[in-house]
Ligand SMILES: Nc1ncnc2c1ncn2[C@@H]1O[C@H](COP(=O)(O)OP(=O)(O)O)[C@@H](O)[C@H]1O
C-alpha cells in the first residue's frame with residue numbers, strides 16, 4: 001500500500017518536472033506558466049462547480065439507485081424486470097450520450113402547478129444527467145451485495161419469523177453496507193472525472209473556465225500544455241486521496257471476511 | 258534419436274555399480290535457517306533409493322537440489338558428468354537427465370493430458386511432433402491412462418493427475434526420476450495406482466529417488482534407505498536393516514510412531 | 517449497404533409521412549451516408565483503442581516485473597496519473613497540447629498534421645485504458661501458481677519459454693473477467709472523441725440534427741447505437757471467457 005502510494009507520487013513529480021521543461025523548450029510565444037498563474041483563481045472557481053455538481057449528483061444517484069436496486073431484488077416481476085432493464089440500459093450507455101439526451105429532452109423551464117415556474121439551468125440538467133449512470137451502478141452494486149450474503153442468513157432470519165422486508169432491513173442490508181462503500185467511493189471518483197463533460201454544453205466548470213481563460217489570454221498554443229496539465233493536476237489532487245482511501249477500505253474488507 | 262540412451266532393463270541393469278548421482282557434504286540455508294547440514298550420498302544406476310524422515314527435515318530441499326531447482330551454498334552434487342553447483346551449468350541438459358514429480362502434481366491446467374506430456378519434448382527438445390505424440394500416447398497407456406488423452410487436468414482425479422505428471426516427466430526420457438511425496442495428497446484408494454506405476458518403473462530399471470511416507474512400499478521396492486532428521490542423514494542401509502533393526506534412537510522413535 | 521437502405525427506407529419514410537417521426541438517417545441516402553461514416557469511425561476507434569490499451573497493459577505489466585526500481589516507479593506514476601484524471605482532459609491535453617507540437621507533413625502546398633484527430637483519440641484512449649490494464653495484467657501474472665511455473669522449469673523450459681507458454685496464457689485467463697469490465701468501460705469512453713471532432717457517431721448525428729432538427733429521433737439512434745455496440749462487445753468477451761475457462765475448474 002505504502003509503496004504503491006509512494007510510486008504514484010514520485011512518478012507524478014517526475015512528470016511535473018518534465019512537462020514544463022518540454023513546453024519551454026519548443027515553444028515560441030508568451031510563457032504559458034506565467035499566464036496560467038494569473039488565471040489559477042478563475043479556474044479553481046470553476047472547479048468548485050465540478051465539486052458541487054459531483055456531490056449533488058452523487059446524493060441523487062444514491063437515493064434513486066438504492067430505490068432502483070431494491071426494485072431489482074424485489075420478488076414481484078412487475079418491479080424487478082423494468083428495474084433490471086433500466087439498470088442495464090443506463091450502465092451500457094456512455095456518459096456523453098446520456099448528457100446529450102437529458103439536454104435535449106428536458107425543457108428549459110418547468111411549470112409545477114401551484115409552485116410556479118422553475119428555470120432549469122444547464123448545470124442542473126448536467127447534474128441530473130450525471131446522476132443517471134451512477135444511479136444504475138449503485139443499483140447494481142446493491143443487487144450484487146445482497147446476492148453475496150449467504151443463503152443461510154435469509155433462512156435463519158425467516159426461521160425467526162422475520163418477514164422478507166424485515167429480513168432485508170435488519171439482517172441483510174446491514175451486512176452489505178461495508179462491502180458497498182468502496183464501490184460507491186469508486187463511482188464518486190468516476191463521477192468527478194466525468195464532470196468536465198458539462199463544458200461541452202457550455203457549463204463554466206473547471207475545463208470550460210480554462211478554455212475561456214485561454215481565449216481571453218490570446219489563444220496562444222504555448223498555453224495549451226500548461227493549462228490542460230494544470231487541469232489534470234487539480235482533478236488528481238482531489239481524486240487521488242479518494243482512490244487510496246477506497247482501496248484501503250476494500251483491502252480491509254477483503255481481509256476481514 | 259539414436260544417440261539418446263534407452264531406458265530398458267537390459268542396458269541399465271548391466272552396470273549396477275555405476276554411480277550416477279554423488280552428493281558430498283551439502284550445506285544449504287534459507288537466510289539464517291540451516292536446512293541441510295552436511296549431507297553426502299551416492300546413487301547408482303538402476304538403484305531405487307528411498308528417503309524417509311520427519312516433516313521439515315529437508316527431504317524436499319535435498320531432492321530439489323539434485324534437479325537444480327534450489328541453489329545450495331557449499332558442498333557438491335555431481336549428476337553424471339555435470340556439476341550442479343557450477344555457475345555455467347547447462348540446466349536444460351541436467352533436466353533432461355533428471356525428472357521430478359511433485360506432491361501437488363502441478364500439471365499445466367490449460368493443456369490436455371496429452372498436451373501436458375508433449376509440451377516439453379516439443380518445445381524444449383524440439384523433437385518432431387508425430388514422434389512425440391506417438392511416444393506420449395504410449396506413455397499415457399503405460400501409466401494406465403489410455404482414453405484420457407483429451408481430458409484436462411481439472412477433469413481428472415488426483416491419482417490420474419499424478420500419473421499424467423509421471424508420464425510428463427518420462428517423456429523427456431530421463432535417466433533418474435525424483436519423486437517428492439507423490440502420494441501424500443491422494444485418497445487412500447488412488448495411492449495404490451500411483452505406487453503401482455512407480456514399482457513398474459523401478460522394475461524396468463529406472464533410477465529412482467523416492468521421498469515417501471509409505472513405509473511398506475519403501476521396504477518393498479527400495480535398494481537403499483536413508484533416514485534424515487534435522488538436515489542430516491542419521492542412518493542409512495538396506496531396507497531390512499533400517500526397518501528391521503534400526504540402530505539410531507531417532508530412527509527407532511520415528512518408525513515406532515508410524516507403525 | 518445500399519441494399520440495406522433500399523430494404524429499410526420504405527418503412528422509415530412511411531413512418532415519417534404518417535407520424536412525423538423522422539429517422540431520416542434510415543431513408544435519406546445522404547443522411548444514411550453520415551450514419552455509416554459515424555458507425556465505421558466509432559467501431560474502428562473502439563477496436564483500435566482496445567488493441568492499444570492491451571498492448572500498453574502487457575508492456576507495463578512486463579516492466580513492473582523488472583528489477584529496475586526506476587522503471588517500476590515510472591509505470592506506477594503513469595498508472596496513478598491516468599486513472600485519477602478526467603479522460604476528457606487527457607484527450608484535450610493530447611490533441612491540443614501535444615498536437616500543437618506534433619510534426620506537420622507537407623501535402624504538396626498545404627500542411628497537414630501527421631497525427632489526425634482520430635489518431636490522437638486512439639493514442640489518448642489507449643493510454644488511458646492501458647493504465648487500468650497494467651494493474652489487471654499484473655495481478656493476473658501474480659496469481660499464476662508458482663508451483664506450476666516450477667514444474668515447467670523442472671522440465672527444462674527456459675525462463676522466456678515459461679513466460680510465453682505458461683505464465684501469459686494462465687494470467688490471461690485469470691484476469692479476463694476484470695479485463696472484460698475495463699474494455700467495456702473503455703469502449704464507452706471512446707465516445708469522448710466527440711470533443712476533438714473525430715467524425716464518430718455523436719458528431720455525425722449532430723450534423724444530421726443540426727440540419728433537420730429531428731433531435732429526439734437522433735438521440736434515440738445515438739443511444740441505441742452505443743448500447744448495442746457495447747452490448748455486442750460484452751457478449752463477445754463473455755463468450756471468450758467461457759471458451760477459455762479452464763475445464764474442470766469451474767464452480
Ligand atoms: N523457500 C523456502 N524458504 C524458507 N524456508 C524454507 C523454504 N523451503 C523450505 N524451507 C524450510 O526448510 C525446512 C525443510 O523443508 P523441506 O525440505 O520441505 O522438508 P521436508 O520435505 O523434509 O518436509 C523447513 O523448515 C522449511 O520450513
Ligand SMILES: [Mg+2]
Nearest residue numbers: 316317318438
Ligand atoms: Mg517435503
